[in-house]
Amino acid sequence: MSELIHITRGKIRKRYAEIATSGATSCCSSSACCSGTPGEKADATQAALAAGYTLEELATLPEGANMGLSCGNPLVLASIGEGEVVLDLGSGGGLDVFLAGNIVGAGGRAIGVDMTPEMVTKARNNIATYTERTGFNNVEFRLGEIEHLPVADESVDVIISNCVVNLSLDKAAVFNECFRVLKPGGRLSISDIVADKPLPESMRTDDDLVCGCIGGAASVDEVRAWLENAGFQDIRVEIEEESRELIGRWVPGSGIENSVASAIIRGRKPE
Secondary structure, three states: OHHHHHHHHHHHHHHHHHHHHHOOOOOOOOOOOOOOOOOOHHHHHHHHHHHOOOHHHHHOOOOOOOOOOOOOOOOOOOOOOOOOEEEEEOOOOOHHHHHHHHHHOOOOEEEEEEOOHHHHHHHHOOHHHHHHHHOOOOEEEEEOEOOEOOOOOOOEEEEEEEOOHHHOOOHHHHHHHHHHHEEEEEEEEEEEEEEOOOOOHHHHOOHHHHHOOOOOOEEHHHHHHHHHHHOOEEEEEEEOOOHHHHHHHHOOOOOHHHOEEEEEEEEEOOO
16 A cells, blocks of 8 residues: 555656646646646636636736646635744645745745655745745745645644645645644644545546546545544635636536535634
């Protein structure tokens, strides 16, 4: 089983390394998962707008930080405050880290963790531009797996993530790690793909659909159970019905939007 996990994680890492180095705005090789039509900056912008970002937010970002890989905007409901420490799981090109850095200001910190060296390099290369534009030196990107976060115990106020936890092969471990690194009273607010109908085995084993945020989607009940077992309280898993139109464009004609949708997943670590 561990060998299978290693092989699958390697495929996912390779796919996202290709995206980071090619500049494509798609997380699937042959279809348009997690974006629109691959390859153009305009597509990344349209994908981000469809996921809930605004043109004003996108205009503040360094070039290439928005890669069109979003399924929602976790910042909308995260209630991030000035001076807080924010952790982004699977930070990619740095979209949500840079936006969070703007919110927390000079007294806060925004940390991105990604398992793909090429993504971490891409994001780090944009830090200087971000600092020049904002005057803040408050963001960083760390290489690591979200099942084994390179983050100290009880050091984070808010955890965000955007269409990444579904890619994990051990989601229970991810939520356990989230609980570990959050301060007492800390919050989890992530946007991810969940399944509200069973997915056929053919979809769960399709490389493109697994790497493209669909094949690994967990059910709402599974997500709730993992959060409860980790110790979270005030758990909410809210499906965003309007996201089905966006998801339908990822794999046109497949009807996948009838089985999966984007959801905002929230929980709180007890005081």
